[in-house]
Amino acid sequence: MDQLHLPRINGARLWQSLMDLAAIGATPRGGVCRIALTEADRQGRDLVVRWCREAGLDVRVDEIGNVFARRAGSDPHARAVATGSHIDTQPSGGKFDGNFGVLAGLEVMRTLDDLGIVTRAPLEVAFWTNEEGTRFTPVMMGSGVFAGEFDAAFARAQADVDGVSVGDALAAIGYRGAQPAGEVPDGMFAAYFEAHIEQGPVLEAAGLPIGVVSGALGQQWYDVTVTGMDAHAGPTPLALRHDAMLAAARMVDAVNRIAHDEAPHGRGTVGYLQVTPNSRNVIPGRVDFSVDFRNLSQDGLDRMHAAMHAAFEGIAVAAGVEVDIRQVVKFEPCVFAPECVDSVRRAASALGLPHMDVVSGAGHDAVYVARRAPTGMIFVPCKDGISHNELEDALPEHVEAGANVLLQAMLAHAR
Amino acid sequence: MDQLHLPRINGARLWQSLMDLAAIGATPRGGVCRIALTEADRQGRDLVVRWCREAGLDVRVDEIGNVFARRAGSDPHARAVATGSHIDTQPSGGKFDGNFGVLAGLEVMRTLDDLGIVTRAPLEVAFWTNEEGTRFTPVMMGSGVFAGEFDAAFARAQADVDGVSVGDALAAIGYRGAQPAGEVPDGMFAAYFEAHIEQGPVLEAAGLPIGVVSGALGQQWYDVTVTGMDAHAGPTPLALRHDAMLAAARMVDAVNRIAHDEAPHGRGTVGYLQVTPNSRNVIPGRVDFSVDFRNLSQDGLDRMHAAMHAAFEGIAVAAGVEVDIRQVVKFEPCVFAPECVDSVRRAASALGLPHMDVVSGAGHDAVYVARRAPTGMIFVPCKDGISHNELEDALPEHVEAGANVLLQAMLAHAR
Structure with a gap:
């Protein structure tokens, strides 16, 4: 026909x-x-x-x-x-x-x-x-x-x-x-x-x-908590900080990089982020944020999971903060x-x-x-x-x- | 005596x-x-x-x-x-x-x-x-x-x-x-x-x-707004995003780098950051945050001001977002x-x-x-x-x- x-x-x-x-x-x-x-x-x-x-x-x-x-x-x-x-x-x-x-x-x-x-x-x-x-x-x-x-x-x-x-x-x-x-x-x-x-x-x-x-795409979602120490933005030199916001910011960038490494199907998004205490002249002591990873293969999602853990832990050590990562959603x-x-x-x-x-x-x-x-x-x-x-x-x-x-x-x- | x-x-x-x-x-x-x-x-x-x-x-x-x-x-x-x-x-x-x-x-x-x-x-x-x-x-x-x-x-x-x-x-x-x-x-x-x-x-x-x-230290404080476009985290490939969170994260890192460039007295802090709509599977369309710069000389503060504008504008262009920077406080x-x-x-x-x-x-x-x-x-x-x-x-x-x-x-x- x-x-x-x-x-x-x-x-x-x-x-x-x-x-x-x-x-x-x-x-x-x-x-x-x-x-x-x-x-x-x-x-x-x-x-x-x-x-x-x-x-x-x-x-x-x-x-x-x-x-x-x-x-x-x-x-x-x-x-x-x-x-x-x-x-x-x-x-x-x-x-x-x-x-x-x-x-x-x-x-x-x-x-x-x-x-x-x-x-x-x-x-x-x-x-x-x-x-x-x-x-x-x-x-x-x-x-x-x-x-x-x-x-x-x-x-x-x-x-x-x-x-x-x-x-x-x-x-x-x-x-x-x-x-x-x-x-x-x-x-x-x-x-x-x-x-x-x-x-x-x-x-x-x-x-x-x-x-x-x-x-x-399969989906793996995470809740992440970065814990540093609140401190005055003025009297605290950079070298003595435990800045949860700075560490979280580097983690957000890492999520994007990890997704790019899984082109064309890898996707990584931080859609939610909450700063504590969230005051302009206080170095944040805590940041909570979400990670949404997607990929077309489970191998790819596994690579993203491992790369995230490695990246976040390295960032946390360098910034003098703690990081806790909990997986909350998984769709194959x-x-x-x-x-x-x-x-x-x-x-x-x-x-x-x-x-x-x-x-x-x-x-x-x-x-x-x-x-x-x-x-x-x-x-x-x-x-x-x-x-x-x-x-x-x-x-x-x-x-x-x-x-x-x-x-x-x-x-x-x-x- | x-x-x-x-x-x-x-x-x-x-x-x-x-x-x-x-x-x-x-x-x-x-x-x-x-x-x-x-x-x-x-x-x-x-x-x-x-x-x-x-x-x-x-x-x-x-x-x-x-x-x-x-x-x-x-x-x-x-x-x-x-x-x-x-x-x-x-x-x-x-x-x-x-x-x-x-x-x-x-x-x-x-x-x-x-x-x-x-x-x-x-x-x-x-x-x-x-x-x-x-x-x-x-x-x-x-x-x-x-x-x-x-x-x-x-x-x-x-x-x-x-x-x-x-x-x-x-x-x-x-x-x-x-x-x-x-x-x-x-x-x-x-x-x-x-x-x-x-x-x-x-x-x-x-x-x-x-x-x-x-x-x-002198102080210069700023309010910054990054405007991208809200979009679903799943169906939106990285290349088609206007991710205000990603751009803001890179700006937070830039604030820290700019302060390090002014060692030993330069200080840079993002203490406040607010994400909109702040939902875990939505690419953020807007992020508002504060910048607190401190330095011992006005020349140093001027350099930080200029470096921030250059860095933020470069990051914004690369991420396909707009950035607006307002200075709100100045102590010499x-x-x-x-x-x-x-x-x-x-x-x-x-x-x-x-x-x-x-x-x-x-x-x-x-x-x-x-x-x-x-x-x-x-x-x-x-x-x-x-x-x-x-x-x-x-x-x-x-x-x-x-x-x-x-x-x-x-x-x-x-x-």
């Missing part, structure tokens, strides 16, 4: 669905506040479920509130080819993060109906509970339970700041299903694709509409299934859409689902790389292009 | 006076809270004034509340040889900061009475209003008015957080005197000496009881009168007290008085270099040694 005769989704319909869903929890500055398992989330879920039923899909809800909507295939023994994302948002979230992946999946189903195409394998569009982790932790809860990262009972017992549990919140909004988490009618998915805004600046900087996501790197990555790349090529291979720097539901099924992701650019912000924005032509790639990739596995 | 026959102060009496004065405003942890122009300050002033009168001194109060207590000399035309310091404290202050200098001066008068010595020149012991600047700014207010740095009307109009003015607070505690500030009966002082704890670690580290203070360096510094050095030598030349890193009343009269200072060690803290401590033998040096230095100018 040549490029002109490939089936295409309806970009205007997809855009209108994105705008309609964004009206639920809309904020004055153009964003969306639809936090997981709130009344707004219920309204959003109800709307998407209604659309799925109107498209003739069979909707099921599992015990952690993940929703699966199935379009039957011609082969009763075939495993489903799936897609999905999430519809919960950050408190100051945008219209596209998560929502784009879910509604692109729905648009694929609607398009196949329009064209009268019946696939061999069934198709599923899922939305996963509490990806954002704003009200309840851990983040990516629904896909994490699906993947066996934690069990459903643990997840349902998690409580918000008011003591309300996930289980009770699911029941309150009518989304505590009976289906055991992780149980799909025909066994596990044959493949899973997730379309998502990039949430970063790479595609926009490259001027490309499609990112072929080869995997997701994820390499997506080559056949799914290839399907995304071939879909973009077949559609004549310029694209590049990229990695995801952030976590996504797809990273958990990848533990249970061959998985790929499709990125589209977002304006200025901004996400988790009411200013989050994307172009209609990029949204349409991403959904068309999703359609082709799913068809490649479901035909 | 050989060392054995030099007059000596009464160390036990001086120590007892220090402890008696420290009982007014005593804190549970062994410190003192006697903030300027409070009821506690009134009680402290009244006690010291009573002691002065009991020692036969003539007490006067000027229009900003500075107190002068005079012991007459034999030459009615001679200008006074003066000493002094302050008795107000920080909210969590210690027993020695300021108090030592005032009571060492009083002990000099008491000793001369004991020994029946009448000097040619009159002697004065002063305590200056509001050295600490805790309740009212500017700091070193009384000596600043005396020296003409600001006028008495300006100082009296300064208000605390409750809107109470210095003038009203002086009247309330009975220390708003009639004598114009800066007016001394016989004209200006012939010389002024101030004994003080070091408030730093140099003498303790050197194991010496006496510091001969040759001058005080002070070089004490060579004849007074020599008198202190000779006094220590004559007494057989090991000593070294030092500079003051902090401001003192003596720095202002030095604008009106030949001035010198005597430092004694304080435990661990700690001051402005309830843990502030000093050894009786060091306090006694410092007062003996003060006695000899004053006699050298007053005989």
Whole structure:
């Protein structure tokens, strides 16, 4: 089939669905506040479920509130080819993060109906509970339970700041299903694709509409405390100081250098830093800060871990301070299934859409689902790389292009 | 006169006076809270004034509340040889900061009475209003008015957080005197000496009881704002970042390097630093911090100023951020009168007290008085270099040694 005769989704319909869903929890500055398992989330879920039923899909809800909507295939023994994302948002979230992946999946189903195409394998569009982790932790809860990262009972017992549990919140909004988490009618998915805004600046900087996501960076987060001694800035000569701020500053620079040594995928960030006593003429006696390391291989993360310990200890000795490093978060790197990555790349090529291979720097539901099924992701650019912000924005032509790639990739596995 | 026959102060009496004065405003942890122009300050002033009168001194109060207590000399035309310091404290202050200098001066008068010595020149012991600047700014207010740095009307109009003015607070505690500030009966002082704890670690580290203070470092303080762009720590590659934290960290290191380049007197400190938004997985878009530069010469401070601008601008360009530098404080360096510094050095030598030349890193009343009269200072060690803290401590033998040096230095100018 040549490029002109490939089936295409309806970009205007997809855009209108994105705008309609964004009206639920809309904020004055153009964003969306639809936090997981709130009344707004219920309204959003109800709307998407209604659309799925109107498209003739069979909707099921599992015990952690993940929703699966199935379009039957011609082969009763075939495993489903799936897609999905999430519809919960950050408190100051945008219209596209998560929502784009879910509604692109729905648009694929609607398009196949329009064209009268019946696939061999069934198709599923899922939305996963509490990806954002704003009200309840851990983040990516629904896909994490699906993947066996934690069990459903643990997840349902998690409580918000008011003591309300996930289980009770699911029941309150009518989304505590009976289906055991992780149980799909025909066994596990044959493949899973997730379309998502990039949430970063790479595609926009490259001027490309499609990112072929080869995997997701692993993450290791640390809390660091540097302890020196408070002293007067005036009467204390440099040689007699135990300056926690100076040592911490050199450590921040070392974090950046260690990340550069792991180019192109190494990333190192100090996002949080607190000085004590934080008075302009007192040499700081204590600095607490965070380190966020990311890399595409566990070997790379291990190298960064070792390099950080060596660098920080050397800096501390030279500055006459103590340093304490505690690891607080660990997500392993994820390499997506080559056949799914290839399907995304071939879909973009077949559609004549310029694209590049990229990695995801952030976590996504797809990273958990990848533990249970061959998985790929499709990125589209977002304006200025901004996400988790009411200013989050994307172009209609990029949204349409991403959904068309999703359609082709799913068809490649479901035909 | 050989060392054995030099007059000596009464160390036990001086120590007892220090402890008696420290009982007014005593804190549970062994410190003192006697903030300027409070009821506690009134009680402290009244006690010291009573002691002065009991020692036969003539007490006067000027229009900003500075107190002068005079012991007459034999030459009615001679200008006074003066000493002094302050008795107000920080909210969590210690027993020695300021108090030592005032009571060492009083002990000099008491000793001369004991020994029946009448000097040619009159002697004065002063305590200056509001050295600490805790309740009212500017700091070193009384000596600043005396020296003409600001006028008495300006100082009296300064208000605390409750809107109470210095003038009203002086009247309330009975220390708003009639004598114009800066007016001394016989004209200006012939010389002024101030004994003080070091408030730093140099003498303790050197194991010496006496510091001969040759001058005080000038100070230039700055507020700095680094502006980058907030972005997700995961999806944003290093090359596309505008990381305000990384740039600020390199600037902190540059402040230290610039100070090292001005050894031995250059000092550079970042005591305050605030990160925005200060979230562990967000690349910081803004960092605000302070810079405190000190040096013994204005040329040196000028070099530090220029080196900072060059360094910060280079770092900002390399990191893709903006930097804004505002100077907020300037105290000029002070070089004490060579004849007074020599008198202190000779006094220590004559007494057989090991000593070294030092500079003051902090401001003192003596720095202002030095604008009106030949001035010198005597430092004694304080435990661990700690001051402005309830843990502030000093050894009786060091306090006694410092007062003996003060006695000899004053006699050298007053005989």
